[in-house]
Amino acid sequence: MTKTKVAIVDDHAILRQGLKVLLGEMQQMDIVIEAANGQEFIDHLQHITPDLAIVDINMPVMKGDEAIRRAKLMCPHLKVVVLSMNREEQFFKTMNELGVDGYIIKEADYDELERAITTVMKGGKYFSQELLLSMVNNRQPTTLVILTEREKEILRYLCLGLSTAEIADKLLIGVRTVEKHRSEMLLRTGSPNAISLVVFAIKNGLVEI
Known part of the structure; x- marks a missing residue:
């Protein structure tokens, strides 16, 4: 190897x-x-x-x-x-x-x-994890965004650092399905990338870590 x-x-x-x-x-x-x-x-x-x-x-x-x-x-x-x-x-x-x-x-x-x-x-x-918890403790909600249960599942795994393929495997869904949900969440939260989406989710209490 x-x-x-x-x-x-x-x-x-x-x-x-x-x-x-x-x-x-x-x-x-x-x-x-x-x-x-x-x-x-x-x-x-x-x-x-x-x-x-x-x-x-x-x-x-x-x-x-x-x-x-x-x-x-x-x-x-x-x-x-x-x-x-x-x-x-x-x-x-x-x-x-x-x-x-x-x-x-x-x-x-x-x-x-x-x-x-x-x-x-x-x-x-x-x-x-210490950094994420620090953000949670100091968060100040900015925007109300309502997510579906599936989106919350995907977002939680993103917060844990899983790749798209790993999330798909965990949830028994296709990679393209994960990518579609992620793209929709990026658009609705105004996040330019996955890391910004994670920060948004933590600040607004959209997921529990």
Whole structure:
């Protein structure tokens, strides 16, 4: 089986080493890039293309958000999981706009890191449960949207980070049916993408997580 090529981008050497140890316990992971800042990461991308990048945001020389923006232009299929201490919704939205695939809090344990990586490599989106709960506790409803029970089921699985195929399998329906429901919910909530839809759902109490 082909190994997943991983880049670790963080200015703290101890954290990079810790991630290497954790990833070493996962099967089929190959660390191909280690970078202490965004510029080093971008320089490495000139010579090798990883499948997954685990990126800190607050780094010297070039911050993580700019590095992610450039990396996504250079490697459109690159999956990015952000590690951060920031729990603010606006920061989360900024990461969403950059096309980040996963977002976990730095205090996350091994199990959550593994779930995040597994989810994004399957084509899903992963959001730290702590971050989601923080949004729930601070939510301020904005718009009244009524969803069908089927839409609520699909939306709940989206919040859990499942891919379209996984949701279809869970609900015993077709992939196109899931895509149709998701498109309708995006339109009705004014959400540009799935992550924005998840944020909308949490803020308005449309699903329980």
